[in-house]
Amino acid sequence: MNAVSIIAGNTFREVIRDRVLYGLVVFALMLLFLSLALGQLSFDENLRLSANFGFAGIHIATIVLAVFVGSSLVSKEIEKQTILTLLARPISRSQFILGKALGLMSVLLVVAFSLSLILSIFLFLLDFSFTVEYLIAVAGVLFEAAILLSIAIFFGSFSRPMMTVIFTVAVFLLGHWVDSLSYFVSKSDSVFFRFVGTGVSYLVPNLERFNWRAAPVYATEIPLTEVFNATLSMVGWVLVLISATMLIFRRRDFV
Amino acid sequence: MTQNKVVEVSGLVKSYRSPMTRKKIEALKGVSFSIYGGTITGFLGANGAGKTTTIKCLLELAFADQGEVSFFGKAGLSNEAKSKIGFLPERPYFYDYLTGREFLVFYGQLSGRIAKSDIATRTQNLLERVGLAHAGDRPLRGYSKGMLQRIGIAQALIHKPEFIILDEPMTGLDPDGRHEVREIIREVASQGTAVFFSSHHLSDAESLCERLVILKKGELVFEGRTDHLMSQVESTWQISFQNPKALSGAPPEIAVATTLDELQTQIDRLRASGSVIRDVGTKKVSLEEIFIRMAFDPKSESGR
Structure with a gap:
């Protein structure tokens, strides 16, 4: 077993044994059950309401996990000085970062797929017609979570957990607003606003491009090229952010 | 000195910026010394003398501004060198969600030096050696300070290192625990391992160490055999x-x-x-008296 998979395995165990995860999973399960109840309130759209609410539950749980656990993933190791014994072993700092990121990404994968499996059972009982879009929608949630996790790890490598959460939440909010921002920029006469707006739209990932949650609910098709481009974009962002984190981490003193 | 040189430190310089005032603080001012195989070397100095900074620079947990370190005859800290080094940091905090056994297996796997099939046996032997066989399956969050220190020493030894660095290994231990750690240190040194340990317990250093490295305000004030130091005074x-x-x-x-x-x-x-x-x-004259003279007496700048 190489160092990356050993660290990833230990990170997976760390998060799985953390009570925060269980609190979050219970919260998501409550949302899923609530989605069933809310569906019953609707006269005509009960299935769509349940599916919408269910996907929102999976989205919130996965994003909160990526942002809040990801923010303290590296800084906790530095604060508690557990990193000292780890880096004294024959592993590089890049392997450490990669291992931590992969460990939490595996947790995100398990949580998102477990919750979507539970939701699919609920929806199956309500005679929901499943298409491949259901899986693509879950993948979209995971792609967004992977980018936000990389952002949290990037900021977490040089700032305190609270600041990291604030920065990452800011990117999350801006990331869902990039399309509107680009629209306003195109309509604006202000050179300054156009300059800043264009800069922000390039610096912040467009998270709305991973939002396919409406497609399975309203039985619309997602073009494969769209999925392919979004996947490339996710891989690009994750690679750039994790590489930047490794670069920052390479010569950092642990005093 | 007939023993093989395991570590050679030459002209280590390290400075920090104070986080509050941004003033430059010189933590190490050209520190040079050597550590030999099968020898217990005590690393002494008052608080703030630069002991932990030196250890961190050795292991590249902090990067020296100047100076060179070679391990096992080769310059720099390669992964091959790291696989032969065991390290216990000062005030160790470990992954408290792991049991003692899982913790040792994790570090055994990371060392890349022991076969997967041997890790379980080695873990059990070490748990027994440090007196924690009864607590091996309990999470570390339930361990006392002394138990954490013992499991920390076990993780430093899990891969049968050729060089171990112990930063304040006696901290938090009761007299029995200190005696046990002294015995472990003697045992690993007798097997040819170079032991480098910093301690505030000078009686431990006096009884254990063949060699001493003493720092004062980031500068080396003594390096050599303990009996030479004692006879100088x-x-x-x-x-x-x-x-x-x-x-x-x-x-x-x-x-x-x-x-x-x-x-x-x-x-x-x-x-x-x-x-x-x-x-x-x-x-x-005890080592404690000599140390106090060296560390605090402005006249005794050099004891080499």
Whole structure:
């Protein structure tokens, strides 16, 4: 077993044994059950309401996990000085970062797929017609979570957990607003606003491009090229952010 | 020195910026020393002398501004060198969600030096060696400070290292625990491992260490054999005498002489005053006294 998979395995165990995860999973399960109840309130759209609410539950749980656990993933190791014994072993700092990121990404994968499996059972009982879009929608949630996790790890490598959460939440909010921002920029006469707006739209990932949650609910098709481009974009962002984190981490003193 | 040189540190310089004032603080000012295989080397210095900074620079947990370190005859800290090093940091905090056994297996796997099939046996042996066999399956969050120190020592030894660095290994241990750790240190050194440990317990350093490295304010003030250091410092003499003017049954008084000449003068003076010399004995200077002189006396800048 190489160092990356050993660290990833230990990170997976760390998060799985953390009570925060269980609190979050219970919260998501409550949302899923609530989605069933809310569906019953609707006269005509009960299935769509349940599916919408269910996907929102999976989205919130996965994003909160990526942002809040990801923010303290590296800084906790530095604060508690557990990193000292780890880096004294024959592993590089890049392997450490990669291992931590992969460990939490595996947790995100398990949580998102477990919750979507539970939701699919609920929806199956309500005679929901499943298409491949259901899986693509879950993948979209995971792609967004992977980018936000990389952002949290990037900021977490040089700032305190609270600041990291604030920065990452800011990117999350801006990331869902990039399309509107680009629209306003195109309509604006202000050179300054156009300059800043264009800069922000390039610096912040467009998270709305991973939002396919409406497609399975309203039985619309997602073009494969769209999925392919979004996947490339996710891989690009994750690679750039994790590489930047490794670069920052390479010569950092642990005093 | 016939033993093989395991580590050679030459001209280590490290400075930090104070987080508050941004003032430059020189933590290490050209520190050089060597560590030899099968030898226990004590690393001494007052708080803030630069011991932990030196250890962090050795392991590249902090990067020195200048200077070179070579391990096992090769310059720099390669992964191959790291696989032969065991390290226990000061005030160790470990993954408290792991059990003692999982913790040792994790570090055993990371070392890349022991076969997967041997890790379980090695873990069990070490748990027994550090007296934690009963607690091996309990999470570390339930361990006392002393137990954490013991499991920390076990993780430093899990891969049978050729060089171990122990930063304050006696901290948090009761007298039994300290005795146990001393025995472990002697045992691993007798197997050829180079041991480098910093400690505030100078009696431990005096009884354990063949060699000493002493820092003062980021500078090396002594490097060499412990017995050489002890012999460099002259002993003192204690003269026990009975004062003729003292009440009968009063205990003898003590006079101290620091040189042979002073001893003769003191004896002559006491005899002239009618005192009865009961006993003259030498008093060996302890490492603690020598250390205090070196670390705090502005005159003793160099003891090399």
